[in-house]
Amino acid sequence: MIIVLKQGASQSDIDGISEKLQNLGLKVHVSQGEERTIIGAIGDERILRETPLEAHPAVEKILPILKPFKLASRDFRADDSLISVGDQVIGGPKVAVMAGPCAVESREGLLTVARAVKKAGAGFLRGGAFKPRSSPYSFQGLGEEGLKYLAEAREETGLRVVTELMDPRDAELVNRYADLIQIGARNMSNFTLLKEVGKLRKPVLLKRGLSATVKELLMSAEYILSEGNHDVILCERGIRTFETDTRNTLDLSAVPLIKGMSHLPVVIDPSHGVGRADLVPAMCLAAIAAGADGLLVEVHPNPQEAVSDGPQSLRIEDFRELFPRLRSLAEVVGRAL
């Protein structure tokens, strides 16, 4: 950690800060430049996080040197993490395809989609039984009934089930039915929920918040990892910007960026990322080209009747047509589908 002092900081300021750092067990280097004095603190700077030196009147700014996360970092683990979800592995050469409706609406509808996406080639069925909706008057999900339909669809098709957990009090319930537990974007900084899934022994799909930096996403992953659950998959699903012709701005550069910083797999959700079905196929292709370990795609038998997120859902026939194009592209970048 580098402490930059204000112009005109006195010797007693320098001595006071240096002493404080030494008392914390850090080694200190003071460099007096022409315009500024800077103090370097060597050692585990994480212990400094509780000591807000920035509040010192002689301090201009603090420049951290180390990353604020540890278990999620490439420094901690150099090899890519491979996460097993039933018979599927995420993070290896095979690109995982997770498809299904935004919300589980009915048993029949879900089974129709499940059979179709299975036949097309997907390995995972997505579908929400608990839905975070911006309006209290909108459909909030079928709850446990929805989870049962998902389990039934898994039984029949062999697809692995991805579904969202919103309430820490439902953790056990969702854990009973899901193969992969999704933490939605709105809950990326719901630390209560993160700790709860950290205590489970079930893989977690952690979505990036609408205004979260990649570093903050990795800090949220650290919450889960530090509780002992090592099976975390990250998901980029669009960030909020000033652009209004897409629902969000899908940040595909997050894929190689995260790959450099962390060993965890990265999945892309182009459906929420752009919010428009007509742009989803191009973004699926681009995601695989960028190196994504998986796709999370909304597919609905009749998007015009979907109770949630219809405008961004692919029709079954669109998804069926898209699949071989994704496969060819995956092969050319050294992956499989």
Added chain:
Amino acid sequence: MIIVLKQGASQSDIDGISEKLQNLGLKVHVSQGEERTIIGAIGDERILRETPLEAHPAVEKILPILKPFKLASRDFRADDSLISVGDQVIGGPKVAVMAGPCAVESREGLLTVARAVKKAGAGFLRGGAFKPRSSPYSFQGLGEEGLKYLAEAREETGLRVVTELMDPRDAELVNRYADLIQIGARNMSNFTLLKEVGKLRKPVLLKRGLSATVKELLMSAEYILSEGNHDVILCERGIRTFETDTRNTLDLSAVPLIKGMSHLPVVIDPSHGVGRADLVPAMCLAAIAAGADGLLVEVHPNPQEAVSDGPQSLRIEDFRELFPRLRSLAEVVGRAL
């Protein structure tokens, strides 16, 4: 709701959509322009929210006419809501001042601040017993112990207590100690938590999310109101932008904007809004000038030792000096402090 059709939409598209709207009980007006056909749907367009017409292949876009919230709206209630919190009233001529440390760290420290801010003139004591921290390795709050210290400080000083609830399972506990329950910015879209405080009969301070629009803030308030809790106070605390020299960008225009759209009181948190103690006094003054119903300000006896948010905390003497300046300004804009 206005449905704009794509160029080249056929008569059967127009008829199909019109029929669908009529079946939902809406009156339909079709206008054929030179370049586009538009369909107007008259009636309660909220019932359309579950019917994603945007997914129809002939639809270019949907333009909603009505606001998505109801109970939070000025249309629903023309007069300003006055929220009683113990002997204090928020939303009337008196500007509420809520001051205290970011986190409750110790009994002694809290009592010191409580006495000081009371003496300076504040009516509320703020302090977190449960802290949402971006790192799992940072101080997470004292929990119930912290709540007890807050209650003791109230006992001694008469200040009303504002404190954050993070976990729905702690709702009863926090309700026992708090006079005003804070929902933090990271939890503005934690709908599980919103419903929980909606069931309480205790005023709620709802903070705007880092990337939430004012409309979304009002939708989150609607979650609480629709559960029967009418005592909601909104709080602007800075939004996330590209600027890096302040922690967030404090959106003071949200004050008159919300006042036009809603009857609920609006409080400003300049400490999180800018994240730097040197800018807080100017922002307190500006907030009152903009019409805010209250201020939420971090004050710490020794910001350099604060375990959380030290750089943005005012020292006790800064707060004491600031208070009379706020009072004079409040008077000149027709308020009191």
Added chain:
Amino acid sequence: MIIVLKQGASQSDIDGISEKLQNLGLKVHVSQGEERTIIGAIGDERILRETPLEAHPAVEKILPILKPFKLASRDFRADDSLISVGDQVIGGPKVAVMAGPCAVESREGLLTVARAVKKAGAGFLRGGAFKPRSSPYSFQGLGEEGLKYLAEAREETGLRVVTELMDPRDAELVNRYADLIQIGARNMSNFTLLKEVGKLRKPVLLKRGLSATVKELLMSAEYILSEGNHDVILCERGIRTFETDTRNTLDLSAVPLIKGMSHLPVVIDPSHGVGRADLVPAMCLAAIAAGADGLLVEVHPNPQEAVSDGPQSLRIEDFRELFPRLRSLAEVVGRAL
């Protein structure tokens, strides 16, 4: 255009606004809903742009129906525009590759890169003779001398030259040397400059501004088109967001989005988009997968010595290795390189 009136708008407000619209030659439909009255104006709503009905006290909001641009629109021209730049065509099956240093620094350095990118397979040489630098103390470009080196490199290699114009007074000069004139992101809304290149008969590469929506980019293209220059190529180069680990956020969804709205070709600049050489190859692949018509990539013989944008420049050997990967990927999505 739809005019939504405020609750409580009077009949005389409705009549006054209707009359005003009719006087402008528009047909008017009034719909009285339960909560709001709306007025639809049919005809060329562009004539309304000079009449700010939103300032009318009875008007709540205005919802435009038509796009604000015309010549740039897919409605105006259904087929993709093919833009010839010398012997190269942009917008057809072949993906254009434009490579070279950020700034022209020396004759020798430029020729080295030109030969290398030509040999690797590029069709265009990029390089700035006039550089927009955020500091007045940074290298500002070689000016005409740089243009001469570019011309010499074209002479020798046959590469087409792309170079930036910053000052309307240099339009003729740059026009003499360039095959494709670049308008940089900082000048996307420099309407003086847009009109100037609109008067030339030379293709223009128009970069999206850091905070410009896709619609605003198309409006800027409209400035050039409306002056009679039909050869406009759009370039997405990253938008400004809150993320700090990349220089900008590259918005690849802009490719299919623009393709739906406009007939103009779209090129991607991943170098500025992410600002880090290690992420550029993945973003080049993703751009082609997303459907981009070209790439604009910074390549430098020795990035550590580059006077501008070194950290985001590929080394010559990186570019040489990348090229065959781009070619294989282009083929699998039905393009050539």
Added chain:
Amino acid sequence: MIIVLKQGASQSDIDGISEKLQNLGLKVHVSQGEERTIIGAIGDERILRETPLEAHPAVEKILPILKPFKLASRDFRADDSLISVGDQVIGGPKVAVMAGPCAVESREGLLTVARAVKKAGAGFLRGGAFKPRSSPYSFQGLGEEGLKYLAEAREETGLRVVTELMDPRDAELVNRYADLIQIGARNMSNFTLLKEVGKLRKPVLLKRGLSATVKELLMSAEYILSEGNHDVILCERGIRTFETDTRNTLDLSAVPLIKGMSHLPVVIDPSHGVGRADLVPAMCLAAIAAGADGLLVEVHPNPQEAVSDGPQSLRIEDFRELFPRLRSLAEVVGRAL
């Protein structure tokens, strides 16, 4: 400047970089920590700006210590700059009020506003003769004719004239008529134009770009200052965020932030900042409370007929009513109006 090396950087990397820095005349400190080696370079780090060490394969990141601007900095000049514009002084105890229409539309209209704002108490008349409009089909301004009307209004009322320059070729023309030359937000990074006004000896009002940080605004001021024109006034006019209910987000914290970093005066434009006349009065009051040195406000005799920015213009009677409220507030914060 601090250079943080990657984990695993070799001794020869360290030596190579150190030697390079020493050759540039900098003193070097190497600190080997547990996880990272860092190199501190002491001396004028501005000479490093042309040497992109970040491109070195062993470098993880560069942390600059010094601010990138010099003449605009408080370090360079500790006292507030007072800028004389005719008989008015900006930056002293008196808050400057600049009012008038967005665009000069007609002689009669301009004179009406000029007389009204003069009578209300304003010291400056604003009005654009050259208008940057996002559509090429919108009114582009009256040009020199508009400048003449402004001069006539000055003659009659004694108000100082603020008007925008867009094209470097018009610099002399605008200089002949204006008392204060405005550089609009879209041109904040039009370095060609900045250099041009830097050569004039006329005060410049420099507006912050829609997506410019405060540091970048100060860098643009540095362009003007470094050409020898010391009379620069900064203007915050709203930045672009995700919020859509206001045109922009007015960043009032920029006022105390800039005051800490620079000696230059700061003016607020609430009209563009929020884009809605109903929010402008509250933002004017808040701006003065925040410490602004002036206001730039749009006033129009009949906003419904304004050819530009009607929805954000105050009516003359609104402005007249507002003025005494501003004056009372200014007095209570130790200023005058």
